[in-house]
Amino acid sequence: MSKSNKIIIKADNVKKKFGDFYALKGVSMEVHEGEVVVILGPSGSGKSTFIRTINQLEKHDDGKIIVDGTELNDDIKNLETIRSNVGMVFQQFNLFPHLTVKRNIALAPQKVKGISQDEAESIAMPLLERVGIPEQADKFPAQLSGGQQQRVAIARALAMQPKIMLFDEPTSALDPEMIKEVLDVMKELAASGMTMIVVTHEMGFAREAADRFYFFDEGLLVEEGTPEHFFTNPKEDRTKLFLSQIL
Amino acid sequence: MNSFIVRSNSWLIKNLFSSKLNILLSFCAMSLTIYFVWSLSIFVFISADWKVVDVNLRLLLLGPFPKEAEWRIWISIFWVAFMSGITYKNISRFQTKHLFNISPLILFILFLINPVNNIMITFLLALSLVCLFIGYNLPANRIFKLNQNTLNILGWAITLPLIVVFLKIFGGVETTKWGGYFLNIMLAWVGIIFGFIFGLIFAIGRASSLPVVRYSCTFYIEVIRAAPLVAWLFFAYLVIPDLLPDIFANKVDIALRVMIVLSAFTAAYIAEIIRGGLQSVAIGQIEASKALGMNGYQTTSLIVLPQAIRAVIPALVSQFIALWKDTTLILAAGLAFRELLGSGKSALAQFEFIGQYNEIYMFIGLLFWIVSFGMSRLSFSIEKDLGLNQEG
Ligand SMILES: Nc1ncnc2c1ncn2[C@@H]1O[C@H](COP(=O)(O)OP(=O)(O)O)[C@@H](O)[C@H]1O
Ligand SMILES: [Mg+2]
Numbered sequence: 001m002s003k004s005n006k007i008i009i010k011a012d013n014v015k016k017k018f019g020d021f022y023a024l025k026g027v028s029m030e031v032h033e034g035e036v037v038v039i040l041g042p043s044g045s046g047k048s049t050f051i052r053t054i055n056q057l058e059k060h061d062d063g064k065i066i067v068d069g070t071e072l073n074d075d076i077k078n079l080e081t082i083r084s085n086v087g088m089v090f091q092q093f094n095l096f097p098h099l100t101v102k103r104n105i106a107l108a109p110q111k112v113k114g115i116s117q118d119e120a121e122s123i124a125m126p127l128l129e130r131v132g133i134p135e136q137a138d139k140f141p142a143q144l145s146g147g148q149q150q151r152v153a154i155a156r157a158l159a160m161q162p163k164i165m166l167f168d169e170p171t172s173a174l175d176p177e178m179i180k181e182v183l184d185v186m187k188e189l190a191a192s193g194m195t196m197i198v199v200t201h202e203m204g205f206a207r208e209a210a211d212r213f214y215f216f217d218e219g220l221l222v223e224e225g226t227p228e229h230f231f232t233n234p235k236e237d238r239t240k241l242f243l244s245q246i247l
Numbered sequence: 248m249n250s251f252i253v254r255s256n257s258w259l260i261k262n263l264f265s266s267k268l269n270i271l272l273s274f275c276a277m278s279l280t281i282y283f284v285w286s287l288s289i290f291v292f293i294s295a296d297w298k299v300v301d302v303n304l305r306l307l308l309l310g311p312f313p314k315e316a317e318w319r320i321w322i323s324i325f326w327v328a329f330m331s332g333i334t335y336k337n338i339s340r341f342q343t344k345h346l347f348n349i350s351p352l353i354l355f356i357l358f359l360i361n362p363v364n365n366i367m368i369t370f371l372l373a374l375s376l377v378c379l380f381i382g383y384n385l386p387a388n389r390i391f392k393l394n395q396n397t398l399n400i401l402g403w404a405i406t407l408p409l410i411v412v413f414l415k416i417f418g419g420v421e422t423t424k425w426g427g428y429f430l431n432i433m434l435a436w437v438g439i440i441f442g443f444i445f446g447l448i449f450a451i452g453r454a455s456s457l458p459v460v461r462y463s464c465t466f467y468i469e470v471i472r473a474a475p476l477v478a479w480l481f482f483a484y485l486v487i488p489d490l491l492p493d494i495f496a497n498k499v500d501i502a503l504r505v506m507i508v509l510s511a512f513t514a515a516y517i518a519e520i521i522r523g524g525l526q527s528v529a530i531g532q533i534e535a536s537k538a539l540g541m542n543g544y545q546t547t548s549l550i551v552l553p554q555a556i557r558a559v560i561p562a563l564v565s566q567f568i569a570l571w572k573d574t575t576l577i578l579a580a581g582l583a584f585r586e587l588l589g590s591g592k593s594a595l596a597q598f599e600f601i602g603q604y605n606e607i608y609m610f611i612g613l614l615f616w617i618v619s620f621g622m623s624r625l626s627f628s629i630e631k632d633l634g635l636n637q638e639g
Binding site for chain 1: 529531532534535536538539540541542545549550553554557
């Protein structure tokens with residue numbers, strides 16, 4: 001919420017096709033440093049595809065994406081460096097099941113940044129405290145509840161000290177009673193000034209934490225604005241219909 | 248004691264006598280087992296004449312290996328015992344210290360019964376036990392300043408080369424003089440290690456995004472699997488020398504050729520097993536790893552392979568056990584070797600032992616079983632350590 005004027009992500013007319021099917025038909029978006037952006041839209045509208053182009057888990061076919069001053073294209077040499085500046089949290093957690101919680105968090109800093117194992121593990125503990133589960137450090141992911149796993153996943157992404165965090169429906173796979181503990185961590189993160197793009201249907205969280213809303217439908221960005229705007233007078237019919245369904 | 252009886256009673260009732268059908272089946276199974284154990288005991292302890300094994304023990308275990316070079320094998324055994332001690336401490340989750348605490352007793356009994364009627368061999372066996380004991384009690388990780396896992400991997404990795412050195416150093420023993428059980432062990436060991444390493448490489452190659460790499464790996468795997476092992480052994484024995492220029496033909500050691508064939512053959516099967524494991528790793532794992540900034544190599548070696556291999560440990564061990572038993576096929580391919588089964592046949596050809604099939608084959612079976620069973624136990628304990636297996 002501590003927004004600066006610096007544009008940290010710029011997407012310009014981004015297109016992505018799978019076979020003949022366009023999942024993104026030209027999406028443009030600017031995200032300022034420190035901004036918290038929520039992406040809404042029906043299933044299959046291209047929300048995941050869009051945020052996955054930002055760390056190039058999906059290569060876009062057309063258009064331009066600039067992340068923190070570097071354009072993402074085929075010439076890019078150090079994709080890994082860009083990726084380590086952009087943390088991602090998945091719907092299915094995707095923790096590494098063969099590693100303990102602590103190792104899950106310490107692995108990437110150790111291997112990507114080349115620091116020692118001890119040093120990397122000393123990063124892990126404060127992060128686990130930040131997400132509220134320091135006592136789980138030596139357990140394996142399968143021994144944790146869904147909410148705890150997702151909090152570990154957030155800690156794991158934060159361990160790379162990213163400038164941007166992407167969340168793809170982080171609470172959709174959780175039992176209702178565990179959603180809050182994850183959202184609380186995300187709210188704290190938002191308040192700390194992290195730039196965040198969040199795909200979510202949790203309108204309570206969105207209203208409280210978001211600076212801007214973007215509504216996607218059929219691979220297009222249909223409407224954007226402040227949370228106020230969306231809750232009081234959305235313009236497009238498709239937006240209205242969608243909001244009436246989820247609110 | 249009382250409660251133990253009660254508990255075992257209820258276990259018996261629940262598992263064996265819970266219904267009429269179960270009672271019947273349990274009864275049949277027990278009768279069969281008792282009959283089998285009884286007749287086996289009669290044979291082993293009363294009617295069998297173990298002289299054929301006793302006299303031919305050296306032939307069965309070592310084949311034509313020269314007597315004056317036996318120390319090379321003993322040194323190898325000492326080293327393996329030492330490494331086993333180090334590893335055992337590490338992989339065993341149970342408190343088995345007591346087993347080692349009674350080892351002086353075991354030593355004493357060993358000398359008392361003097362199993363092979365040869366005090367020298369008994370002494371050397373005892374020395375191997377001592378090596379095991381030293382390995383178990385040595386704080387090796389502190390001495391070498393390595394963590395226990397690295398120590399185990401390093402230790403076992405140098406074991407095979409070390410044994411080759413022990414066998415070859417100071418005018419060692421020609422491989423054509425290797426034989427018996429020892430030869431089976433060496434062949435299987437080499438086959439497992441190199442079969443696994445190359446299997447891993449071919450599996451990764453087959454999943455590569457480069458078509459040339461992918462198709463060559465697929466081609467290799469399909470070609471190898473198209474013919475039986477015996478055919479490849481013939482190939483190594485008869486065809487390769489014809490293909491090589493004359494100057495090389497006799498230089499490429501026949502044992503080496505057999506080892507290459509066993510490794511190459513096993514590699515194809517291991518590759519397919521590991522490929523199955525690779526496919527079982529969720530795509531989300533790769534995405535999570537890449538999203539953290541790890542490159543392709545790091546993702547494969549740290550995230551994908553450990554999970555893939557864990558998923559296929561049972562299949563891998565089956566393949567290793569199959570290879571272990573397939574080492575007897577070098578006899579079927581008419582090679583100049585006498586491994587355990589071949590040595591057994593030689594023993595049976597001796598005039599005074601003609602017809603003593605039962606004794607010889609039972610002994611050979613036991614020797615094969617020991618290693619197969621050991622491998623299967625080892626795989627269970629690894630799975631247990633990884634939290635994969637609940638039973639066993
Ligand atoms: N790897 C893929 N291959 C083919 N089609 C895909 C792939 N990923 C997504 N799609 C399609 O692209 C569209 C957008 O998907 P997605 O971005 O996941 O939507 P959302 O996250 O908004 O539900 C969907 O129609 C989906 O079927
Ligand atoms: Mg999605």
